Amino acid sequence: MSTENDYIALSGDTEDINILQNDYKLSELAMVFPNVNSLLIPKKAHYNLSKYVPKALLKEIDPNTDIAIEKCLLVLSNLASTYYTEDPWKALSSAILHEQTKGNSNTFIYIKIIELLKTGTNKGAFIEMGDSYEVGVQSKKYRYTDQYLNVGLTEYLIKDTSIIARRNRLFYQQLANAMTNPICANLVRMYAKIELPTSVELLAIGKTLVKEGRTTKKGKLLTMRNKHKNHYWSDWQNRSFVEDNINLFEFLTGRGFMIPSAGDAASGGRVVDSFTLMPTWIREQITIDGMRLAECDYTALHPNIAIKLYGGKESYITHQKVAKKAAIDEKIVKVEHLAFFNKRWSGMKISPLYKYYSEHEPTMLKHIERDKKANGYKVTSRRMFETEVNIMNDVIVNLKAKGLQVLYVYDALVCEEKDKTVVIEVMNRIVLEHGVKTSVKATEQHNPELLPIETIKNKLRTMINHERYQGKESDIRTMLTAFDHKTVEEFNGFFNHILESVSRA
Incomplete structure (x- = not known):
């Protein structure tokens, strides 16, 4: 049976932050922000560690109990992103945990920290540990206990200078790594230009979009939560909540922007940063010099990549063309195209798109089936993501030579209006050089007709x-x-x- 996490397709919507759980490389990295002495931790965690954990246990971590507590908080902060995902579990690398918490003796302190957090206090455990673990394949997974998952996050400022220095080194190591990747380096240069909306502005815009019936790219209806819990709606899983979106925006930008990071082989090296992970409607409110931006988005890039990789015969596939020929609602086609080729073969066969492709691209489907059976069902998405990243990498290198920077959102680029013509020309030329027959559909960012x-x-x-x-x-x-x-x-x-x-x- 396929699950959302099996074949999640990144689309620039809120649920994209799930990549931090599903991408082997990125899930093991703490999200690194410029404000290195700032941690987001569960409310009451610091108080309960300080008040209820025996000093003797803390001294096994560090002779200075204040430093021991901060190391525990550091480990807890690695799970902060799970407040914004449906899956509360997250893989944490033992190597990274060791690097975060080691002292001058290089002793493996993190093991004692994990045990302390699992045992907890008379108020309850702080974390749980999963049982799925494969050496060299999957790190151990952890989650906050419900007691700490349900109370929300609060900011804690680290005081120990040695921990701050270590986090500074990690920040600059990741920044140096980012500058060797053309997509990441472009993003770092772009950040200096960006003007963000305020949360108050976003709330007003969100209310307007709700009235307009705005949906996400995956078809979720934008909704005001108004302090209600999920169970207030029978279809809450088909909704995206404005207040939750704004909380995620604050998490991703409140302490500076994430250092952009490239994923592992499973994601084809796709890059994530604060802007790829934020909700689409919020990203649309970004300005440069007070001017709204334009999005240049390839038309049905992945179906056209699949044609190229697996010997299909059609070209310039569009959602509209498929919807018309298959007599399927275009909205359904768009949503299905986000995940169709990434699914298990059994999942593809029950998709509304299967009949269309079996009739029009039977040879391509046979090649996909053979590849999935021989190399695992995720091989299709891995190859498609890799092709996508190679295309976008070459586009961004070409734009850099012209002195242009852009925001990267997987298979789309967001640029200043004055640069749109050049960006489209480069994108159209490069994608054909890679043998993928599609082109850019350029539209202004969707914004409510009237700003407050x-x-x-x-x-x-x-x-x-x-x-x-x-x-x-x-x-x-x-x-x-x-x-x-x-x-x-x-x-x-x-x-x-x-x-x-x-x-x-």
């Missing part, structure tokens, strides 16, 4: 001091001081006029 007035004012306050908007200071001041009588429609109209006039200049 306070959101626009916040943007105007940033724009007024920016050299890009020299000559527009009078218009901006007028909007900030003399437009209180204007409707939200009028406010948006004047704001868009300023943006468009600067774009044309």
